[in-house]
Amino acid sequence: MMRSPLPLHRLSRHVLIMALCAAMPAVHAAEPVKRTPARAGQPATQAPAGDQFVDGIAAIVNKDVITLREVNVATAEARRELASQKIQAPNDRDLQRQVLQRLIMDRVQQQEAARMNIKVTDEQVDQAINGIAQRNRITIATMQAEIKKSGTTWEAYRDGLRKELQLDRMRQRAVDSTIVISDAEVDAFLKEQQRQGGGGMSALGQSAPAPAQQQAAPAAPVQSGPAMLALAQILVRVPEGTSGDQLTALRKKAEGLLARVKAGDDFAAVAAASSDGPEALQGGVMGARAADGWPDLFLQAVANVAPGQTSGIIQSGNGFHILKVLDRRSPGAQQAQRGGAAPAQPAPQPEQQATRAPQGPMQVTQTHARHILIKTSTVMSDTQARQRLEQLRQRITAGGENMAELARQYSNDGTAPQGGDLGWLNPGETVPAFEQAMNALQPGQISQPIQSPFGWHLIQVIERREQDIADEYQRMQARQVLFERRAQPAMEDWLSQLRDRAFIDNRLERQDAINANNS
Structure with a gap:
């Protein structure tokens, strides 16, 4: 059976668990360092004597600049984090080197996210925080107190979570579809x-x-x-x-x-x-x-x-x-x-x-669906992707064109050669945004453009059936x-x-x- 690269996956573990009800207390975790943004062309900031370069630049990543001030601020924060975890900090130069390597990798990831046009809004961060609080059975206020107690500010936690959400979407788009399990x-x-x-x-x-x-x-x-x-x-x-x-x-x-x-x-x-x-x-x-x-x-x-x-x-x-x-x-x-x-x-x-493991029959409602996926990038914004799908939907609903044929021509998904056919989908096999829109459709209906971590979709439900999936x-x-x-x-x-x-x-x-x- 054909499958779309839309599995429901989870974020990397160390950022989200933090100090929240850790089931294995020997395991420490901490947030990425909060950094001060720096862009090429900004005035250089002075570094401490002895570590100072003429232009105050610690590194250049493609066309982006990491200043010495940014490294020094992040190094001080890293030293506080290590102390809170009771880990002996390296000497000043080694710690500065480690922090700079982390800032360089962070900048590389941010540049790639921009190239892929992957953004995480404040609302999406809030929704993720609500989900974390629910799973740990605590209130947001308690969660904030626990984060503060761990030595991390709430702003730094949100910043780290935003980066994790962004990185996870990058992984879904660039890596997940390359993994095939036979x-x-x-x-x-x-x-x-x-x-x-x-x-x-x-x-x-x-x-x-x-x-x-x-x-x-x-x-x-x-x-x-x-x-x-x-x-x-x-x-x-x-x-x-x-x-x-x-x-x-x-x-x-x-x-x-x-x-x-x-x-x-x-x-x-x-x-x-x-x-x-x-x-x-x-x-x-x-x-x-x-x-x-x-x-x-x-x-x-x-x-x-x-x-x-x-x-x-x-x-x-x-x-x-x-x-x-x-x-x-x-x-x-x-x-x-x-x-x-x-x-x-x-x-x-x-x-x-x-x-x-289930014993006996497991009756679920399966949905046979197809879709057209338009991915966003530096040359395809969210607005452009949505507008393209609105045009394709109009051609199908008013012009009588075939969605499978349009999927073959326009879809950016691996299912395009099969007319966007996703086969029979069980509950939970696609990301929530996709599944919610699909479940709202009757057989033969086509959704409005909807957004998922992979881009923008048109979804058509072909048919549904009750199926025993115990095996x-x-x-x-x-x-x-x-x-x-x-x-x-x-x-x-x-x-x-x-x-x-x-x-x-x-x-x-x-x-x-x-x-x-x-x-």
Whole structure:
């Protein structure tokens, strides 16, 4: 059955969980640093004596400027964050270097979001915050107090959440559609689950869909959930095009960092000073999630690693990793939250408790639909995309043209060659904005243009049916688990490629090299 790249996914975990009802208290989390915007052409701001360049510029990212003042402000904030997490801060220069690397990557992402015309409004941030509060069963006022208690301002939290929502939409558009899970992979995964005696997908503690159309009573919540695994990492990044000699030097760097950790140096402090990972200034903490949600490479590396211990060096397409197992919980030990709480769309829905795998029939209403997708970009604004779809809708409803033919000509989705046909869709298989508009249509009707994280859509409902999906349900859940395993490495690879393609003039790094040569 054909599928659209419109799955319901969730944000990266460390930003959203913060101090909110953490089920695994040993795992720290923190927000990205709030920064002062800087643009090319703005007056340079003076930096402290000894670290001052003539023009006050720390780095240039494509045509954008990061000032020394911006780095110094962010460095002071990072030092406060590390102190609040009881992580030893690196020396001044190393911390400044780490902060600048984070600002550079942030700027690269913001530039790509602008190129893709992906924006997150204040209203969408508010809706995401409401969803997080609902899932943690607290009020907004309590949530604000908890955020403040963690040492982060409410404005910084909102700013970090906005960036996470934006980054998640970028991932949906650029990465998700490239991940294909075959039927053979699903078969192999389910057989492996049965071989391990886990009773299939029931051992994963996944939630059955609970749409309004579902006729069967929902399964009763149980206290045994999926096995949970919390990890931290130290990453030595390997840029694209690295030579053999450079690769050897980077491996030696990773071996040196591993030796320090094995000798007793604090893992979080080493990560904060030396890791190239995006979570470096959180002590390398990547968060906690269901064990099957981690990449296969990570699972294999820590299979026999006890909590508090570290793995050896693992090589991926992104570089060399050193993993630390922060916590490991078996099913039933504690019903832990799954790290991130907000779906990657404007109106997050409350997360359901883990339920047993369905027993007997699972009757749901399936919808057979097609759509036309117009993606936004620097050359296609939201207004232009909506207007184009309004014109296409007029041609269909008043002019008698065929929607399938227009989808083949105009749709930016991978289903365009099939006339935009999405096949039979189960409840929960598409993002909420899309599903809500689709559910409001009768067979034969065509929606008004509606917006999702992927762009703008026209939707046509072809027909509906009641279907027992008990057998299909396990395959759907298995496919989602396999997807999650691949999504993180694919996203890291994509971000690495973005950085490698950017023009970056890191003047602090250059100055350090000059100082080293002169010493």
